[in-house]
Amino acid sequence: MIKELEILNQMQKCDDIITGKSILTKTLPQELNCLIQNLEESNKKLAQIENKLEENLKFQKLKELDIKSNKEKIEKYKNQLLMIKTNKEYKALNSEISHLETKNSEIDDEQIVLMEEESNIRLQLEADKKVQKDAEDELKANEEKLKKKIEEVEKEIAEIRNKRNLLAEGLPRQLIRRYAALIKNKGRKAVVFNENNACSGCGYQIRPQLVIEINEGKKILNCENCGRILVPKLIEK
Ligand SMILES: [Zn+2]
Incomplete structure (x- = not known):
């Protein structure tokens, strides 16, 4: 067989190896990206649930303040009751007191709902924390390995490409x-x-x-x- 055909055959063998390894240069970075994305998504989810908890606690605090301020008003009105002279004024103040008491009992109910919500949020938070930690661990465990593998494959491809190009020097342009x-x-x-x-x-x-x-x-x-x-x-x- 003439030399050119042998060379061409050897070059094709090089290119076959390059073709095989080129798949890895796509799939390995994809694998790494996937791990990075997983971590980003779990970070995002965790931040969302943390915000939700913060909001919930803020609402609970506001409701507590409402109850406290209503109680103070009730206290004040009750003291005023003692000094009131007309029946009309007495009735008006009493109705205001009972209105505030009703309101506080409504706020209490709302507080219970918020507290139930809080305990659900905390459960979700724990679950999301675990998912985030797992994603972080997985990336940590594989990032260096994958980067090294990518580097190795790229180096191997470069070497084989070099070998093929040297072979090509034996052929007419x-x-x-x-x-x-x-x-x-x-x-x-x-x-x-x-x-x-x-x-x-x-x-x-x-x-x-x-x-x-x-x-x-x-x-x-x-x-x-x-x-x-x-x-x-x-x-x-
Ligand atoms: Zn053919």
């Missing part, structure tokens, strides 16, 4: 360009072989005369359907 165009446009497969008299790239039946020529390995031959470079099967082994 035109052939390198043809190879590169096939890699780019034909699913990263430029060099294919004769597989039971069919192109291993596209499955197109190869003419018997062409099969003979391919097996001789003396010429750069192309599949008549997909245009890829055909080499004898034996060097694939």
